Amino acid sequence: xxxxxxxxxxxADVRSIGLPRALMYYRYAPAWKAFFEALGREVVVSRQSDxxxxxxxxxxxxxxxxxxxxxxxxxxxxxxxxxxxVFVPSLANLGRFxxxxxxxxxxxxxxxxxxDEESIRLVSCVVEDQQSKTSMRTAFLDLAAQFGATPKEAxxxxxxxxxxxxxxxxxxxxxxxxxxxxxxRARKERRDExxxxxxxxxxxxxxxxxxxxxxxxxxxxxxRDMGVTVLFADEFDRERAYKESxxxxxxxxxxxxxxxxxxxxxxxxxxxxxxxVSAFPCGPDSMTNDAIARRAGNTPLLSLTVxxxxxxxxxxxxxxxxxxxxxxxxxGGYLQ
Amino acid sequence: MTTPESPHKTALERERxxxxxxxxxxxxxxxxxxxxxxxxxxxxxxxxxDVRAEDSEGVRTRLVAKRAKRKRDxxxxxxxxxxxxxxxxxxxxxxxxxxxxxxFVDLGEPTKVTLELxxxxxxxxxxxxxxxxxxxxxxxxxxxxxxxxxFTGPCRLGYYGELQESILRDMGYEFEMLNxxxxxxxxxxxxxxxxxxxxxxxxxxxxxxxxxxxxxKMVECxxxxxxxxxxxxxxxxxxxxxxxxxxxxxxxxxxxxxRRDVEDVYRAGIEKLESIERDKPADALRIxxxxxxxxxxxxxxxxxxxxxxxxxxVEVSCSMNVTNRNIRYNEPELRREIEEYVAYDMGPxxxxxxxxxxxxADEGFDGIVHLxxxxxxxxxxxxxVLQRISRERKIPxxxxxxxSQTSDTGLDTRVEAFYDMIAMRKASR
Numbered sequence: 001x002x003x004x005x006x007x008x009x010x011x012a013d014v015r016s017i018g019l020p021r022a023l024m025y026y027r028y029a030p031a032w033k034a035f036f037e038a039l040g041r042e043v044v045v046s047r048q049s050d051x052x053x054x055x056x057x058x059x060x061x062x063x064x065x066x067x068x069x070x071x072x073x074x075x076x077x078x079x080x081x082x083x084x085x086v087f088v089p090s091l092a093n094l095g096r097f098x099x100x101x102x103x104x105x106x107x108x109x110x111x112x113x114x115x116d117e118e119s120i121r122l123v124s125c126v127v128e129d130q131q132s133k134t135s136m137r138t139a140f141l142d143l144a145a146q147f148g149a150t151p152k153e154a155x156x157x158x159x160x161x162x163x164x165x166x167x168x169x170x171x172x173x174x175x176x177x178x179x180x181x182x183x184x185r186a187r188k189e190r191r192d193e194x195x196x197x198x199x200x201x202x203x204x205x206x207x208x209x210x211x212x213x214x215x216x217x218x219x220x221x222x223x224r225d226m227g228v229t230v231l232f233a234d235e236f237d238r239e240r241a242y243k244e245s246x247x248x249x250x251x252x253x254x255x256x257x258x259x260x261x262x263x264x265x266x267x268x269x270x271x272x273x274x275x276x277v278s279a280f281p282c283g284p285d286s287m288t289n290d291a292i293a294r295r296a297g298n299t300p301l302l303s304l305t306v307x308x309x310x311x312x313x314x315x316x317x318x319x320x321x322x323x324x325x326x327x328x329x330x331x332g333g334y335l336q
Numbered sequence: 337m338t339t340p341e342s343p344h345k346t347a348l349e350r351e352r353x354x355x356x357x358x359x360x361x362x363x364x365x366x367x368x369x370x371x372x373x374x375x376x377x378x379x380x381x382x383x384x385x386d387v388r389a390e391d392s393e394g395v396r397t398r399l400v401a402k403r404a405k406r407k408r409d410x411x412x413x414x415x416x417x418x419x420x421x422x423x424x425x426x427x428x429x430x431x432x433x434x435x436x437x438x439x440f441v442d443l444g445e446p447t448k449v450t451l452e453l454x455x456x457x458x459x460x461x462x463x464x465x466x467x468x469x470x471x472x473x474x475x476x477x478x479x480x481x482x483x484x485x486x487f488t489g490p491c492r493l494g495y496y497g498e499l500q501e502s503i504l505r506d507m508g509y510e511f512e513m514l515n516x517x518x519x520x521x522x523x524x525x526x527x528x529x530x531x532x533x534x535x536x537x538x539x540x541x542x543x544x545x546x547x548x549x550x551x552x553k554m555v556e557c558x559x560x561x562x563x564x565x566x567x568x569x570x571x572x573x574x575x576x577x578x579x580x581x582x583x584x585x586x587x588x589x590x591x592x593x594x595r596r597d598v599e600d601v602y603r604a605g606i607e608k609l610e611s612i613e614r615d616k617p618a619d620a621l622r623i624x625x626x627x628x629x630x631x632x633x634x635x636x637x638x639x640x641x642x643x644x645x646x647x648x649x650v651e652v653s654c655s656m657n658v659t660n661r662n663i664r665y666n667e668p669e670l671r672r673e674i675e676e677y678v679a680y681d682m683g684p685x686x687x688x689x690x691x692x693x694x695x696x697a698d699e700g701f702d703g704i705v706h707l708x709x710x711x712x713x714x715x716x717x718x719x720x721v722l723q724r725i726s727r728e729r730k731i732p733x734x735x736x737x738x739x740s741q742t743s744d745t746g747l748d749t750r751v752e753a754f755y756d757m758i759a760m761r762k763a764s765r
Contacts, residue, residue, distance in 0.1 A: 062719045064711060064737060090680040096521055102491055106682035106717040113677065113720040126680050130521075247397050251517040253494040265397055281461045283713040287495050290459040291399050294506060305461075 009148035011085070011123055016042040018083035020075035021049065023068055024091060024104055026207035027234070027256075030168040032087065035140060035161035039147050044083040046075040049214035053078060054308060060114050067215060067279035067307055068208050069103055069110075076111055076120070085121040086111070092128040094136065098242075098255040101284055172235040180270060183229045199326055202267055204233040204260045204292075205277035206285075209306070216277050218312040219304060222319040223275070231271065233263040241266060248295065254284045261292060268299040273326050275319070280307040300326060399502045400513075414535050416483045416514075417441035417476030419469040420450075422634045423562065424658065426589050427554050428485075434593070435547035436535045441481045443472060446636045448742050450475060455740040457503050463492055464709035464739050465630035468637055470500055477509045483534055488517035489629070490684045491714055550595035552663055557602035559659040561585060564609060566642060566652040571616040581609050617649075621758060624696030625654040626689045626722075627707035628715045631738050632656035638707050639744040641736070641751065645705075648755050653701070655692030661685060677721050683714025690721050697729035703758040704731060705751075710739040732758055 017036045019025055025032070029045075036043050047053075049071055057074025079086050088108045093099040103110075108124040125143040128134045137158060144154030183200040190198075201223055203210050210216040210232050223230050233241075234256070241262030245252065248261050264274055276292065278285035289303055302322045304315065416438045418428035425443070432440040446468070454471025473484050484504075486497035497515030504511070512534045519526050532539050561582075569578035585605035592598045623645055631637045633656050645652050667681060670691040677690060693704050706722055708715035719735060726733045734754045736747070 062716050064716050066713070092681070099490070099494075102683040102714045103717065105680070106686065106714065109678040109680055109682050110717050110720060112679070113724050116720075116724055124679070128681075249399050249495075249498060251488075251495060251498045251515065253490075253517075281711045283463075283492055283711065284495075286459055286462045286711070287466075287492060287499050290462070291499055291502065294502070295396055295399060297396070 009146055011143075011146045012148035014041065014084045014121075014123060014147070016044055016083040016085075017123060018044045018046065018076075018079035018086040020072055020079060020086065020088070021046045022072040022075045022212070023107070023208045024089075024100075026211050028165065031161035031165035034164035035144075035157050036087070038157035038160040039144060039149055039153070041147070042083075044079065046078045046082075049075070049212050051214065051310075054214060058308065064281070066103065066282050068206070068212075068282075070308070071212070071214065072107070073111070073114060076115065080115070080118060080120065085123045087123045089124055089139070090126040090128075092126065093130045094127065094255060095129045097251070097253055097258070098129070099253040100255060101282075103283070169238065173237050176231060176235040179229055180231060180267075184270070199228040199272040199323065199330075200231055200270070201228045201323075202231050202233055202264065202271045202274045203277060204264055204274055206256055206260075206279070206282070207232075207234045209277050209279050210234065215279055215306055218315050219275065219277050219306070219319060222312070222316045223323070226320060226323040228272075228323060231267075233260045233267075236263040236267065249291070252288065254288075257284045257288045261288065264292060264296075264299075268297060271299065272330070273300040273302065273322065275302045275304065275322070277304045277306060280305045300329075400498055400505065413437070413439040414482045415439045415441050415480055416485060416535060417443065417473070417479070417481035418485050419472045420446055420634075420636070421630070423558055423586060424555070426558065426586055427551055429590060430554060430592065431547070431551050435544045435551065436531055437539060437543070438483075438535050441476050441479050443475055443479070446472070451636075451740050451742060457507065461711055463712055464637060465634075466492070466496055466500070467740050468630075468634075469496065470503065473500060473504060474507075477504065477511055481511060483512045483514055485514045486516065488515070488520045491712075493629075493684070494520075546595075550592075550598055553595050554589065554592065554598045555658050556663060557598055558586075558589065559657040561602060561605055561609070562657070563653065564606060566646070566654060568609065568612070568614060568651075570646040570649045570651060571614040571620065573613040573615045577612045578609060581605070581612060585609070616651075619762065620649065620651050621703070621755070621762065622651045622653070622701045623703045623705060623758075624692065624701045625652065625656070625705050625707060626692045626696070627656055627685070627705075628689075628709055628712045629656065629661065629685050631709045631712075632685075632707040633658075637709070638736070638738060639741075639747050641705065641707065641747070644744075644748065644751050645755075648752075650755070653696070655688060655695075656685065660692075661688055677724065682717055682721075686714050686718050689715065689718050690725070693722050693725050693733070694729070697725055697731040701731065702762055703754060704733045705754070706733055706735045708737055710737045732761070 019029070019032060033043050053074035054071050055074070056077050057070040057072065060073045060077065061070045076086055076088070088111050090106070090108050091100045091104040108122055111120065112122060123143070125139040126134060127136050127139045140158045140161065141154045144157050145151070149157060180200055183198050186198045203216070203220065203223070205216055208215070210220065220230055238259050241259045242255070244262035244265050245258035248265060252258055252261070268274070274296065276289055278289060293301060293303060300322070302318065304318065306315070416432045416436060418425070418432070420443055429440045429442070432438050450471035451468060452471070453474045454467035454469065457474070458467045458470055476484060486500065488494045488497065494517050497513060497517045501513040501515065514530060514534050519530050528539065528541055528544070565578060565582050572578050585601070585608070588601045588605065589598070592601055625632055625642070632654065635642065642652055642654065665688070667687055670687045671678070671681070674687070674690050674694055677694070681687060689706070693706075696704050704722070706715070706719070722733050725731070732754070734750065736750070
């Protein structure tokens with residue numbers, strides 16, 4: 001049994017952990033929650049994004065930072081007095097051509113230096129598989145030990161996290177497939193009728209864009225208001241998507257962009273249109289959006305860049321005209 | 337002039353070599369069939385107009401399509417072009433000529449058109465180096481390059497090569513790309529194989545290794561010389577002497593063939609540079625430049641900020657060069673130096689940027705200039721750390737962000753204001 005002294009278990013006294021509801025939270029939330037709960041810690045998640053949070057975050061960020069990163073700072077600030085420590089991992093990569101944006105890698109140091117004067121306490125770990133072979137598993141087992149867990153407890157906590165994440169991903173996959181099949185069935189059944197056909201629109205964006213109420217929310221709302229079925233590319237089978245992306249690019253470094261592109265390639269014949277949403281100025285997207293646009297083939301693609309604008313009218317107009325065009329096209333109104 | 341006998345002539349042509357009637361008849365027949373074919377397709381069963389973007393091969397998936405191997409011209413050396421990057425064109429030339437044994441495409445000085453071309457064909461919020469380099473490549477291909485070389489790195493740079501290749505191919509250029517992102521992380525023999533396949537099948541590995549060692553030495557010598565130049569050139573008694581010596585040094589370096597030559601040229605060059613008559617005030621201002629890999633080191637990317645500072649009579653130091661970031665780079669060691677500020681690796685040049693800023697502060701420099709391309713994520717993430725260093729170690733930092741602008745009036749204003757501020761600050765102490 002390892003002794004629980006301060007050096008080997010610097011986080012032993014942390015009772016409650018804050019999770020900022022931003023960036024990679026949208027990908028790993030189930031795992032992180034289950035992991036910390038298995039270690040007997042209380043998990044505090046920041047509230048849904050709102051405009052005040054973005055304003056606080058922007059005030060704390062360098063103005064050139066991407067929208068999602070500014071929002072992250074707002075979330076961290078909202079957690080300052082709500083928990084003992086905030087969980088901010090450094091995610092570099094999960095192997096070769098499975099990199100994350102350098103933003104997630106720099107996050108702990110970025111947060112620490114941004115909140116320098118508040119003397120914020122962070123819980124952190126580094127995931128870097130390509131050079132130092134620190135996989136997600138190694139990182140979290142090590143992290144559990146720093147909370148004073150025995151190796152057995154650490155393994156159990158990691159497993160709890162992994163199982164929770166796998167279940168959540170499986171549920172997402174299944175509901176994705178169900179929704180898509182629903183549209184396809186409806187399309188077949190209503191072939192001859194004059195009514196608006198149901199459209200399936202694939203929203204291809206980083207999960208923290210598409211599922212965030214403030215960043216991607218207005219786009220998703222506008223789509224749903226138009227009565228289309230919204231499918232999120234990040235909920236598609238990730239393994240299959242990643243594999244498919246190999247057919248598109250041999251050197252694209254980013255894991256999430258690969259999954260998004262893979263999903264687009266797998267689904268481009270099955271959906272009616274793709275809406276790619278980026279948070280301004282997203283580094284990886286600045287390169288991949290250009291690449292996708294030139295290989296989208298026949299699938300109509302709407303590329304939107306979202307910044308901290310206060311009105312959504314411009315966005316709605318673009319989404320509405322896109323859907324109108326798709327509907328008109330389906331009815332044979334445009335030259336095919 | 338008689339045309340040589342073609343082996344593909346038909347029997348009819350061989351019988352009556354001067355009569356082109358059969359050919360004309362065949363052409364006429366072909367045209368007629370084509371016309372009928374078009375007519376039926378266009379007016380009978382097809383759609384009225386085709387506005388689809390799909391090409392004849394169907395929907396394409398691969399960003400850079402696979403293609404047949406280029407046929408090698410045995411009578412000419414392959415023409416290899418690099419991107420323009422600061423003064424390293426000397427090394428690129430050496431690498432192409434001595435290591436790859438191929439012909440180097442000299443791009444000369446960049447112009448406004450270079451950047452315009454690059455920016456026109458790039459996404460607008462991609463980082464500025466991408467635009468500069470794409471412009472270089474377009475000029476290189478127009479100058480007849482067969483092979484383009486691109487590097488890789490842990491940020492967006494890792495995807496530069498493939499995206500640029502696809503953009504250039506979509507523009508209609510034919511070339512090969514030696515993209516190190518495809519090979520990085522693999523054993524040395526893969527590099528050799530790629531060079532053999534794309535550039536020179538007769539590549540000598542022994543010669544290549546010897547050349548590489550000399551090339552590394554050359555990089556170190558160029559960087560060391562440049563560092564000395566930045567420290568001294570601001571104080572020439574006859575302005576321009578150091579610049580002339582530097583030009584001469586680069587020209588001599590370009591003539592080197594072996595490692596020994598490189599070392600000799602360096603020694604002579606430094607001696608010459610040091611011997612120039614100078615007039616340095618005791619309280620000269622010292623400014624340290626830190627920042628992103630490309631922008632901090634490449635004069636056309638940073639609108640030659642080094643020269644602007646030197647012209648004001650400043651002792652300049654720039655930590656960002658290939659020696660410091662690649663050849664002698666030691667990430668754990670540097671990170672230990674800055675452990676009070678950061679715990680992890682924050683990106684490709686972040687550790688070097690932060691560590692050098694801290695060193696400049698501790699060595700009593702009067703100011704730091706941070707250079708980066710607009711939207712460079714890792715360097716943006718360094719800024720809060722630099723702001724903290726500035727606060728805690730009491731050193732002014734000027735943050736400059738570059739995109740594809742070509743006018744430097746705004747930059748002059750900011751640099752002059754910064755100079756005045758640190759000069760007054762120094763005088764008041």
